[in-house]
Amino acid sequence: MAGGPVAVTRHLPGLAVAALILALGLGTLAAVLWRGLAEGAGAALGPADLQAIRFTLWQAILSATLSAGLAIPVARAFARRRFPGRAALILLTGAPFILPVIVAVLGLLAVFGRGGLVNGALVWAGLPPVSIYGLQGVVLAHVFFNLPLAVRLILQGWGAIPAERFRLAESLGFGPAEVARHLERPMLRAVLPGVWVAIFVICLSSFAVALTLGGGPRATTVELAIYQAFRFDFDLGRAALLAGVQIALCLGAAALAAGVARPAGFGAGMDRPLPAPGGGVWLRLQDALAIGAAALFLLLPLALVALSGLPGLTQLGPAALAAAGRSLALALASTALCLALALPLADAAARSPFGRWFEAVGLIPLATSSLVLGTGLFLILRGQVAPAQAALPVTMLVNAVMALPFALRAVLPPLRDVQADYGRLAAALDLRGAARWRLLVLPRLRAPIGFSAGLAAALSAGDLGVITLFADGRSETLPLHLYRLMGAYRMEAAMGAALLLTALSLGLFWIFDRGGRHGAATR
Amino acid sequence: MRPLPIVAGFLLAGTAMAQETPVLTVYAPDYFGSEWGPGPQIEALFEPRCGCDLRFVTGDVLSRLLLEGAATEADAIIGLNTDQTARARASGLFAPHGQDTSDLTMPVAWADEVFLPFNWGETAFVYNTGRLPDPPASFAALLAAPDDLKIVIQDPRSSASGLALLLWVKAVYGEGAAEAWARLKPKILTVTPGWAESYGLFTEGEADMVMSYTTSPAYHLIAEGDATKKAAIFPEGHYFMVELAAQLAGTDQPALAQDFMDFILSEPFQSMIATGNWSYPARLDPARLPAGFAGLPRPPKTLFFSETEAEALRAAALAEWLEVMSR
Numbered sequence: 001m002a003g004g005p006v007a008v009t010r011h012l013p014g015l016a017v018a019a020l021i022l023a024l025g026l027g028t029l030a031a032v033l034w035r036g037l038a039e040g041a042g043a044a045l046g047p048a049d050l051q052a053i054r055f056t057l058w059q060a061i062l063s064a065t066l067s068a069g070l071a072i073p074v075a076r077a078f079a080r081r082r083f084p085g086r087a088a089l090i091l092l093t094g095a096p097f098i099l100p101v102i103v104a105v106l107g108l109l110a111v112f113g114r115g116g117l118v119n120g121a122l123v124w125a126g127l128p129p130v131s132i133y134g135l136q137g138v139v140l141a142h143v144f145f146n147l148p149l150a151v152r153l154i155l156q157g158w159g160a161i162p163a164e165r166f167r168l169a170e171s172l173g174f175g176p177a178e179v180a181r182h183l184e185r186p187m188l189r190a191v192l193p194g195v196w197v198a199i200f201v202i203c204l205s206s207f208a209v210a211l212t213l214g215g216g217p218r219a220t221t222v223e224l225a226i227y228q229a230f231r232f233d234f235d236l237g238r239a240a241l242l243a244g245v246q247i248a249l250c251l252g253a254a255a256l257a258a259g260v261a262r263p264a265g266f267g268a269g270m271d272r273p274l275p276a277p278g279g280g281v282w283l284r285l286q287d288a289l290a291i292g293a294a295a296l297f298l299l300l301p302l303a304l305v306a307l308s309g310l311p312g313l314t315q316l317g318p319a320a321l322a323a324a325g326r327s328l329a330l331a332l333a334s335t336a337l338c339l340a341l342a343l344p345l346a347d348a349a350a351r352s353p354f355g356r357w358f359e360a361v362g363l364i365p366l367a368t369s370s371l372v373l374g375t376g377l378f379l380i381l382r383g384q385v386a387p388a389q390a391a392l393p394v395t396m397l398v399n400a401v402m403a404l405p406f407a408l409r410a411v412l413p414p415l416r417d418v419q420a421d422y423g424r425l426a427a428a429l430d431l432r433g434a435a436r437w438r439l440l441v442l443p444r445l446r447a448p449i450g451f452s453a454g455l456a457a458a459l460s461a462g463d464l465g466v467i468t469l470f471a472d473g474r475s476e477t478l479p480l481h482l483y484r485l486m487g488a489y490r491m492e493a494a495m496g497a498a499l500l501l502t503a504l505s506l507g508l509f510w511i512f513d514r515g516g517r518h519g520a521a522t523r
Numbered sequence: 524m525r526p527l528p529i530v531a532g533f534l535l536a537g538t539a540m541a542q543e544t545p546v547l548t549v550y551a552p553d554y555f556g557s558e559w560g561p562g563p564q565i566e567a568l569f570e571p572r573c574g575c576d577l578r579f580v581t582g583d584v585l586s587r588l589l590l591e592g593a594a595t596e597a598d599a600i601i602g603l604n605t606d607q608t609a610r611a612r613a614s615g616l617f618a619p620h621g622q623d624t625s626d627l628t629m630p631v632a633w634a635d636e637v638f639l640p641f642n643w644g645e646t647a648f649v650y651n652t653g654r655l656p657d658p659p660a661s662f663a664a665l666l667a668a669p670d671d672l673k674i675v676i677q678d679p680r681s682s683a684s685g686l687a688l689l690l691w692v693k694a695v696y697g698e699g700a701a702e703a704w705a706r707l708k709p710k711i712l713t714v715t716p717g718w719a720e721s722y723g724l725f726t727e728g729e730a731d732m733v734m735s736y737t738t739s740p741a742y743h744l745i746a747e748g749d750a751t752k753k754a755a756i757f758p759e760g761h762y763f764m765v766e767l768a769a770q771l772a773g774t775d776q777p778a779l780a781q782d783f784m785d786f787i788l789s790e791p792f793q794s795m796i797a798t799g800n801w802s803y804p805a806r807l808d809p810a811r812l813p814a815g816f817a818g819l820p821r822p823p824k825t826l827f828f829s830e831t832e833a834e835a836l837r838a839a840a841l842a843e844w845l846e847v848m849s850r
Contacts, residue, residue, distance in 0.1 A: 035590070048845060051849070102719075102720055102723065105720075106723060106724075106727060109724070109727065109729050110727075113729050114673065114712065114729055114730075115728050115729060133712060133713045207716065208715075208716050208720070211678060211681075211714060211715065211716050212713055212714075212715045212716065212720055212724075213713065214713070215711075215712075215713045215714070216708075216711060216713065216714045216848045216849075217678070217680075217714065217844070217845050217848045217849050218848070218849045224678075224680065224681065224716070227680065227681050227716075228680035228681065230586060231583075231586075231680065231681055232679075232680050232681075232686075232841070234585075234586065234589060234610060308727075317558075319558055375586070375590065378587075378590060379590060382590070382591065382594075383594075386596075388580065470582075476556065480553075483553075483719065484553070484554065484556070484557035484558075484559070484560075485559075486719040486720075486722070486723055487553075487554050487557065487718070487719045488554070488557055488559040488560060489722070489739075489742045489743075489746070489801070490559065491722070491723055491726045491727075494723070
């Protein structure tokens, strides 16, 4: 089977997707650089850029490490405990990841801001207030955004440990320490590096969050420096150079993680439900504490945003509903496209001898500067199609590709397991092509595919449509509607639109995620 | 007789094609696409006058234009800021507007033959009288205010109003701008990428004052009946901000583009601006302003750097700001 033309054609769809991503990520960068050089811009990094790179790296490392680290006890607690409302709680604690940035920031400020609940309590207790603005605020916001993603991905890792291994552990009289050593740590070693890199790269390209909560230009990120090169200097060469730095940092982190990750190698199981959670009072207390603290941290800002959005709901007109409909249609189309791209790429990453390269390519969209992507696409497509006509397909494609890294993160580990556990059996049965997907892969991947689809739909619905160069000014989406309300002083209505948007995103996520888990062949 | 209707149909279609409504394409900032912005009203007023279809293409106006160069589809643009005119002018893409700007109702004389003002305002720190009954009465008083007075401003690298603040401080303090920023810094709660985020933080009660415009209170007064939002007026003067329009030299609709330029300073356009864009119209008898506007306090002095002055100051002022703010 290995080598030869069979291996090449088998990975052809994956190669095609990788080529598309490279064209979007690096091709647009090259287009911008080319144009920048043509205009004779001197592209060199100054001390301010180096300072921005340092801050970007530092906050991204802190944010990713804290998000992934804090997610472990929460995911473990969710994996071990069954209680009424567990599914709803898992769903709701996932919401921050799909909130529009400004909404999440306002929610965090309602809790941690100058006039927020925390400072209110501190003042009441006679203690000095604390300031959220600074590195602590940036990291806090990034953990708020990304903890939910980390919890879900690690929880999925827990679910992938066959129940038989837990039963065996129980019958061997393993205590929590032995379970951790023999089952949980190998699983974390396989899953955690990928989670860390994904969050690291998300935080790498942070812009609005970092600036608003960072308290000032000390919190300048590379993405803001790119924005400055465009808006302030119109220096395309510099913008492309900085965007290249951002991608290089991302790929460096991916290489590091690939070196650390080891497959867990649990082998196949019978897909039976987990044995009843054991453990004494101490373990129960620990889990309750982890879930309680995470729920409080993630849900309180969300609840305050929802509350302040209620009065604004009545101010929303038919334009808001039309915008919501447009966002919904766009989200569904992007989701379909995202899955169509993610599955072949994941398949190539799981089965090709060059799997790690496919995996790394799948991270590029996260590190791509949206400003450079939009400008590059504009330069490439100009003269071929009218920008206004390209607006819809381009938005769809960009949304799909932007959500692809998350889909890949969710689908790849179970796909690797399928390959490790059933690959030889499938080869022996000569199970190939569509039949292999239909009979083997899709049934076993139903849950992660549902999760990926939910994530892609929610992210696409919440996307502001950064590619303003293509905008035709008429087809307004809900996030754009929200932003325009804010720009027109209508803050109360904007908060109403934010609530509607959150409900729409969460609803989309819920339907897909539930659809994936309902009646799935695996837990 | 059968073929006749078909032929007639073709002929009709032909004449319909020949008389198809001409399209005037105008690049504009995103807020022109908003139903609460001036865009829809401009369309409603201009289309019957020109017998054309006015299409706003919204987004980042200057970037798009510079990327497209002479091949641009735009016939005209609207919504440019003064900090962008130098680069726009250097592109050589524009034709003179052909308007008499000697009788504009602006505090700054305007003789630019290419970029035509349609509305203006001045930078100001806006506050809530309920939260801050005793605001600083001057820029000096703001710098001397206790550090628990918190203001929120915009980043000059990503926002036009943020850049206007940079130039405002430069205009007031000149060589002493760095020291002024050093004194202001402890009071800066945070710096946001754009105006909307700042204003959101202010209305949510997170900051005591927000860097905005002298005309902002008019929105709250007229649209919400809320008189608690006020602009602090400083005797040192306020920085002038103006929004501009221009026509493209390479337009394929020169008559329509010229008509659009003629329309901008006309009465119907100008009398819509106050509540359409919450700014002062570029040419309108002040007596014709809505009551909420007429009652707004005006700064005793208006500060403004010409295009060349501002262009010469810009990079150094930014470097100075970054240095002080990163300390």
